[in-house]
Amino acid sequence: MSLRSICVFCGASPGARPAYREAAEALGRGLAERGITLVYGGGAVGLMGLVADAALAAGGEVIGIIPQSLKDAEIGHPGLTRLEVVDGMHARKARMAELADAFIALPGGLGTLEELFEVWTWGQLGYHGKPLGLLEVEGFYARLRDFLDHLVTERFVRPQHREMLQIASAPAKLIERLAQWQPTVAPKWVERSPN
Structure with missing residues (x-):
C-alpha cells in the first residue's frame, strides 16, 4: 500500500515523560523523510505542535484541520503548509480521515482515544480500508492492549478486527507495518439474543 499521507492523533499536552x-518528534521527522504528508488536528501545543514542528523542520508537508472555536482560542499552528478551518469536531475528524491514507495514535488523552476508536470503528464497518496503528512509547498503551485482547476473548470484537490495529515502538517500524497491511473482510458480529 502506498502511503502518501498519515493522520496522527495525539495529545494537546506534552505529557509527563x-x-x-x-x-512525537521522531514520528514527524520520519514522515517527512519518507515524503509522507502529516495530517493532524492543527494545534500548536503539546505533542500536536511537536510532531508538526518536527515534520516541518525536516522539510515535510503538514496539513492541519482545526475547528473555528479552537483557532479562535489561539492554539492553531501558524506555520503549517496548510491549515483548514472547519465548523466543529465532527467535520474535523471527517476531513482528516478523508485526507489520510493511514492513521497513527501517539500518546494522548480522551480526544486521541476517541479519534482512534472512531476511525477503527469505521474500518470495522467497512467504511474505509485504511490501516491504523499505535506508536507504543514506554508501555503507554499496554493496559489498553490488554483490554482490547479481553474484548476479543469476551466475543465483543472479532480477532480480525483486533488485528486491524498495528502496534510498534519505533516510528519506522510502524510506518512499514501500515504500508504492508492488507484489509481483512469480516462482518461485525451480529448475533441475536435468545428469547
Missing part, C-alpha cells in the same frame, strides 16, 4: 515528546 520526555519520551512522549521524543516519539
